[in-house]
Amino acid sequence: MSLNDIVFIALAGITLLAALGVVLSRNIIHSALFLVLTFLGVAGIYFQLNAGFVGLVQIMVYAGAISVLIIFAIMLVMDVEPDQTNLFNQSTPTIMAGGYVSVLLAAGLAGAIWFTKWPLSAVQVGDQGVEKLAGMLLGPYVVSFEVAAILLLVAVFGAILLAKGVEDK
Amino acid sequence: MEHFFVNTAHALVAWLTGLGLAPGWADLILLVVQWIAVIIIVILNITVLIWLERKVSGFIQQRLGPNRLGPFGMFQTIADAIKLLTKEDIVPSQTDRMIFKTAPMVFIIISVMLYVVIPMGDGMEIVDLNVGLFYFISIGSLSTIALLMAGWGSNNKWSLLGGMRSVAQMISYEIPLAFSLLGVVMITGSLRMSDIVAAQSNIWFVVLQPIAFITYFISATAELNRGPFDMPEAEQELTSGAYTEYTGMRWALFFLAEYTNLVAVSALMATVFFGGWQGPWLPSWLWIIIKTYLILNVFFLIKWTFPRIRMDHLMSFSWKFLIPVSLANILLTGAGIEVLMRMGW
Amino acid sequence: MYGTGLLKGLGITLKHTFEREITQQYPEQMPVLPARFRGNLQLDFQDCIACEMCTKVCPNGVLSLESVRDDKTNKKKLMSYSIDFQYCMYCNFCVENCPKHCLHFDHNFELAAYDRENIKKVYQRPQELVTDLPEEIVAAEEKNQKRISVMIGALQKDAPKILGKLLEDEEKGKVLAAALASDQDKLEKIAVMMVEDIEKAKKVAGALANKAAKDHPKEGNVVA
Known part of the structure; x- marks a missing residue:
């Protein structure tokens, strides 16, 4: 077992355990914090795959911003005891349905991973990932990049409008 | 003297491989040694730094500052550390224990992680990432989580308010912080720290990017929760913000992490805007220390000069002033680079 | 411009x-104080004519004095003068009203003390001025002094017995004697009290004996 394998197992283990923590915590704030740990584990796997930029974007956007947003949203709407915010559903039909969906999803994903061929590119990216990515985003894919930017801008405007509300006349 | 630390590291790796260790493992051990070195530097540095801040604030107010213990009162911080170590570790009964206890650890781990990419001399980065600058910004953005954890875990109104405030503030000021560094990145054409330092061999970026420097300085002050932007701690209204319920070493860890962040940001500022470790006569690692400490003194001077600004002013200053200015700076830099390239530079 | x-x-x-x-x-480094700083109140004992202007004008009753009248000259003689600083508010009225200018504030401001009784400052008539008093008072004073010295001598000789008699309890007397053997000052104070006010002496001695018994519960009358 090489050093690489040990690091991967550690990262994957952290990610999976944290993901389980998200699902199994009874306190929704704990769930949200476990989610941050999951994001960080995934970012670590990106780093290991030599995709440092993607990993850092994962940390900054997901662990640093989105999760804070989630925690804020939870704090703002929560009005019960923290220990009873993320309880399990006790009714049998719900458990059955949830189990069915999750087994189906897991089987589908496993099948997709198993049967897909993963061609390895002979070209080594090295640590020029950012430069390549910049060239791609502002070269061949500039239109989709800009469209995504405009979409986000529209979303921001929408949020501001919603927050301001309609003035009474 | 110039290559003292680099030579030591090489000698260590050579010795370890000479013992029959695989090169990968030798590098790993070197990494561990570097980590320990960083932690020692951080801890030693904070004792000096707290003493220095007290002294500087004393001089600003025409007082003497600490002067009882040791020469010029230098051992005052050590006495304080001993006091904090011997204090009772109180965990209030109604707290969210897991979060309450992990928050200071998360904070200090994140702030020590910042030192990975800072070049502390010629060839003295721990890891010379090709996305070094971006690493610094994105790891720095994680410390919001730690403050939020502290605020929530304490189960105290003021703690939560302080935590919320600091998170709102840090998220708002991260944007101008990143944008102001973009101008430098555009000129250098790289996010790698060593490239940024090398690009300043002729002229410092503070001359080429004065607007970026000022916006970076302001937003870094806010990002560090330092005065005059220390709303999250605002003693008069929130006692101590997110740190209210913490005692003894847990509280000291927050303090340590804040100063660690401060030094890291000052070192980054020296690297990005003031030529990094480059300088005449003296060894490179001494230059970065000198530059960092000069910047730290400016931070102290600013903290002890300006009164704290109001929360809403703070937010609107970021969103309505700093972000447009830093965006305009990006535009200006882009146009300038284009014009200069057309002129055939 | 902004900034x-x-x-x-x-x-x-x-x-x-x-x-x-x-x-x-x-x-x-002592602070340099202004000339009219009010620190400790001082009295020049010889100059005082016991007119009681100061005690009358004092708003807080800080000052009190004892005096005797000399029938020959029909003048008052000051016997003792006490200043209870815990009530003093440094209003300067006493100094302003003293006709002989024998009160003044000095520059000592370190007046904190561990016990209340130490805050109070009592001036007794100095020994060299005692002869200046009317004869019968001098005689009484001399007699008193003699009795006190006799009492001290007796106490030094056979403390347990005298104290036992005073406390009406021989055990306690032994304990107290053992405690006082090492403390000459307290012994003398008790002697003075026994001469001047036997009831008070009883009370104080009782309290001291209880305290001594508490401090050395097993040692009993063993001299420390």
Whole structure:
């Protein structure tokens, strides 16, 4: 077992355990914090795959911003005891349905991973990932990049409008 | 003297491989040694730094500052550390224990992680990432989580308010912080720290990017929760913000992490805007220390000069002033680079 | 222009940074006090004519004095003068009203004490001025002094017995004698009390005996 394998197992283990923590915590704030740990584990796997930029974007956007947003949203709407915010559903039909969906999803994903061929590119990216990515985003894919930017801008405007509300006349 | 630390590291790796260790493992051990070195530097540095801040604030107010213990009162911080170590570790009964206890650890781990990419001399980065600058910004953005954890875990109104405030503030000021560094990145054409330092061999970026420097300085002050932007701690209204319920070493860890962040940001500022470790006569690692400490003194001077600004002013200053200015700076830099390239530079 | 005020502020603090510190390092360096600073109230005993102007004018009843009348000259003689500083508010009325200017404030401001009784300052008539008093008072005083010295001598000789008699309990007397053997000052005080006010002496001795018994519960009458 090489050093690489040990690091991967550690990262994957952290990610999976944290993901389980998200699902199994009874306190929704704990769930949200476990989610941050999951994001960080995934970012670590990106780093290991030599995709440092993607990993850092994962940390900054997901662990640093989105999760804070989630925690804020939870704090703002929560009005019960923290220990009873993320309880399990006790009714049998719900458990059955949830189990069915999750087994189906897991089987589908496993099948997709198993049967897909993963061609390895002979070209080594090295640590020029950012430069390549910049060239791609502002070269061949500039239109989709800009469209995504405009979409986000529209979303921001929408949020501001919603927050301001309609003035009474 | 110039290559003292680099030579030591090489000698260590050579010795370890000479013992029959695989090169990968030798590098790993070197990494561990570097980590320990960083932690020692951080801890030693904070004792000096707290003493220095007290002294500087004393001089600003025409007082003497600490002067009882040791020469010029230098051992005052050590006495304080001993006091904090011997204090009772109180965990209030109604707290969210897991979060309450992990928050200071998360904070200090994140702030020590910042030192990975800072070049502390010629060839003295721990890891010379090709996305070094971006690493610094994105790891720095994680410390919001730690403050939020502290605020929530304490189960105290003021703690939560302080935590919320600091998170709102840090998220708002991260944007101008990143944008102001973009101008430098555009000129250098790289996010790698060593490239940024090398690009300043002729002229410092503070001359080429004065607007970026000022916006970076302001937003870094806010990002560090330092005065005059220390709303999250605002003693008069929130006692101590997110740190209210913490005692003894847990509280000291927050303090340590804040100063660690401060030094890291000052070192980054020296690297990005003031030529990094480059300088005449003296060894490179001494230059970065000198530059960092000069910047730290400016931070102290600013903290002890300006009164704290109001929360809403703070937010609107970021969103309505700093972000447009830093965006305009990006535009200006882009146009300038284009014009200069057309002129055939 | 925006920001000029900020720069000005930074300039001011920077200027102050390099100015001389105004700190006085108090215990080592005494502060320079203004001439009319009111610290400790002092009395010039010889000059006092016991007119009681000061005690009458004092708003808090800080001052009190004892005096005797000399029938030959028909003048008052000051016997003792006490200043209870815990109530003094340094209003200066006593100093202003003293016709002989024998009260004044000095510059000593370190008046804190561990016990209340130490805050009070009592001036007794100095020994060399005692002869100045009317004869019968001098005689009484001399007699008193003699009795006190006799009592001290007796106490030094056979403390357990006398104290036992005083306390009406021989055990307690032994305990107290053992405790007082090492404390000459207290012994003398008790002797004075026994001469002047036997009831008070009983009370004080009782309290001291109880305390001594508490401090050395097993040692009993073993001399420390």
